[in-house]
């Protein structure tokens with residue numbers, strides 16, 4: 001039997017609609033909306049699309065924000081100065097620097113320059129450390145979106161064997177931390193990477209296989225235990241313009257019990273989670289600035305955490 005296809009677009013639309021209601025209440029009670037500022041350096045074509053999609057989604061959620069478009073030749077100190085300005089602007093609750101940055105820029109230094117309380121990407125070492133310690137503040141949007149998808153689909157992780165293919169800072173590493181975390185994933189979690197001698201053999205042990213290796217259409221039915229759940233985080237554009245993931249969808253769907261497609265699986269959840277993180281950042285800033293009474297009013301109106 002073919003696997004059930006997990007419809008990320010529908011789940012993301014529901015998340016965004018729920019958030020839009022909370023944002024409307026926030027605006028009414030507090031007097032302003034959460035604000036997300038995005039920084040895009042250069043003209044990477046895919047990044048331009050993602051940033052436009054983020055802008056549209058933000059507007060639909062009723063949030064404030066701005067996209068700061070800088071030329072490809074922007075110097076490190078110029079980008080750092082913009083980040084510092086955004087850090088100091090009390091009206092800005094979330095800051096996102098779109099990756100990848102042009103090669104001459106030190107991306108790690110820029111990510112570390114973002115105020116960790118505005119780091120809605122969850123990439124700052126302080127936020128990575130909090131996640132590793134089981135005290136998450138901002139969790140990277142793609143792995144957070146995967147956890148929300150699993151929950152919404154009723155896919156249990158507790159006590160199950162999870163394998164993550166890939167150890168990137170954006171997906172693989174935080175994904176494995178979430179899956180292993182007490183009370184969050186509680187899965188027996190293994191990470192495979194470029195030095196793993198036989199990743200296919202390890203993948204075949206997985207009840208839950210997360211594929212984030214960044215290699216187009218690599219994982220086929222031979223990598224998958226019959227009945228496993230397969231989550232494909234990869235996204236690649238073929239020469240004919242087709243978008244594909246790291247998984248060979250048709251082959252994998254013959255042995256998996258549930259699978260995410262590309263496009264329309266994990267991708268849409270990434271943007272929904274970014275908006276959720278921005279809402280949380282605005283709530284936390286309000287609490288920090290002494291708005292305890294306003295927070296209580298929000299809670300009374302059902303506006304709790306996302």
Ligand SMILES: Nc1nc2c(c(=O)[nH]1)N[C@@H](CN(C=O)c1ccc(C(=O)N[C@@H](CCC(=O)O)C(=O)O)cc1)CN2
Nearest residue numbers: 050096097098099100121141263264265267268270271
């Ligand atoms: N600062 C960041 N940079 C990057 C991140 C990130 O989380 N923070 N992630 C990726 C790109 N990304 C968001 O920025 C992203 C990628 C893909 C999608 C998405 O919705 N994909 C759709 C297809 C979209 C299309 O038609 O091209 C899908 O999979 O259905 C959203 C966000 C790297 N950089």
Ligand SMILES: [Mg+2]
Nearest residue numbers: 141142170270
């Ligand atoms: Mg992401």
